[in-house]
Amino acid sequence: MDHQLHTAPAPAPVRLASGGPARAAWPLDDAVVHLNHGSFGAVPTEVVRYQDELRRQADLRPVAWFPRVHELVAAARHEVAPFVGARAEDAAFVPNASAAATVVFNSLRLAPGDEILVTDHGYGAITMGAQRLARRFGARVRAVTIPLAASADEVVERFRAELTDAVRLVVVDQITSPTARLLPTARITELAHEHGARVLIDGAHAPGLVADAAAVAGGDWWFGNLHKWPCAPRGSALLVTRAADRDDLWPLIDSWGAEEPYPARFDSQGTLDATSYIASPRAIEFVEREHGWDRARTTMAALADHGVAVIGAALQPYVDAPVATDVGMPVVSMRLLRLPDGLGRDRTDADELRMRLLDLAGVEAAFTSIGGVGYLRLSAHLYTEPRDFEVFVERAVPQIVAFAERRRIS
Structure with a gap:
């Protein structure tokens, strides 16, 4: 990477429509650098207080x-579903994306010799759920290998x-x-349907990052987390389907x-704490009111690009390949x-690096491993400031x- 990328003008810290800095609207520890929104999200103070009041009630x-x-949950569902381009009557709240996948897997019946297609980019817990489903019926799971830099056309051709005619489910x-x-x-959905296979779309990261995420995804079932980019309380996700057999869910x-x-x-x-569901519309409305979702996507992209320039310039002397991937x-x-x-070098090693940097450097960051190569997965949200990268x-x-x-020397 050209080190001059580091000197490009930094975007200004985000200010909200109410006049204050975005960082001040989130109750994040100022002693820690927060560059891993994609894992567990971050809930605005306004939403935290609203959920606390619900729990108090x-x-x-x-x-x-x-x-x-149940009346409050249904009302929240009617508010949240349009955010992902869905109808309320097609959407159900679930605790998280993995729970949604489990709901779908529990509804399916396979036969010995049937196949489930996943990819080598899939989320581990979801793939494990697919493997458990396959074991129940003597089916098997195969992974489609997708090169990291593959274009949309290349991905479709890989699928x-x-x-084959044995594939019953694509995840x-x-x-x-x-x-x-x-x-x-x-x-991919269109292609799978031509072969008689059904499709489960893991949209865990899509709400907020993709406009009308469920509507544009395709698939027989779709699910997405609200606690990630929409900044809802943790334990809030949506499962969306218009499938004819959805009463099997x-x-x-x-x-x-x-x-x-x-x-x-x-x-x-029952006594499940449903306040995360009920508070989810408040989080979505907060971002729309204070910045606007379309503008937020543009802002987050600019911040992420700046982070690549700053951190990439610092890492490049120690990496033999281009840092920006x-x-x-x-x-x-x-x-x-x-x-x-x-x-x-593997997932365990990447997770260990994450925790060591948190403990030693006060940095929250995500690290991942692909084909034995390690990467920093950088995340940015409205509360991210250019100085965080420095x-x-x-x-x-x-x-x-x-x-x-x-x-190297060990």
Whole structure:
């Protein structure tokens, strides 16, 4: 990478429509550098307080709260579904993306010899769920290998080569978690349907980053997290489907709503804390009111690009390949930067690096491993400030270089 990229003008810190800096609207620890929004999200203070008030209501008058909570969940569902381009009657709240996948997997029946197609970019927990489904019926899972920099056409051709009459289910990411790239899921769906296969779209990262994410994804089922880019409280995600057999979908907990059709049966889950669902519309509305979602996507892209320039310039002398990594179909707010050789050789090694940098440098960052090569997966949201990348360089890059050197001589 050209070191002069570092000197490009930095975008200004985001200011909200209400007049204050975006950073001040999130209750994040100022002693820590926060560059990993994509993993667990971050909830604005306004939304935290709203959820706390909901919980307070439940604690003050539990008998008034719990018998009526399904009405509040249904109302929230009607508010949130249009954000992903869905109808409320097609959308159900679930605790997270993995729970949505489990709901779908539990509804399916396969036969010995049937196949499930996943990709080598898939989220590990979802792939494990697909493998468990296959084991129940004597089916098998095959992974479509996708080059990191593959174009949309190349990805479709990879699927075309792997789809056979034995494939019953395709599980594919709308935005890949380990590699931070888009996949052409609508085209993959069309191709899979031609072969008689159904498609489950993992849109965990898509809400907020892709406008009308569920509507444009294709698939027989789609799910996406609201606790990531929409900044809703953790434990809030949507499952969306218009499939004819959607009444085969059941919540992970049997409760008094069990005799209701989909999706109403998901609105009532006994004493489950549903405040994350009920508060989700407040988070979506917060970003729209204070910055606007279309503008937010542009802002996050500019911040992420600046982060690549700053951190990439600092890492490049220690990396033999270009640090800024071509992922073929990049997303708005996440970027991959290659690490020095020897780091992130596998998932365990990448996770260990994440925690060591948190403990030693006060940096929250995501690291991933692809084909034995380690990468920093950079995330940016509205609260991200250009100085965060500079502090990352000051605190984390020396540690990264030292770790790599110890690996080299060991």
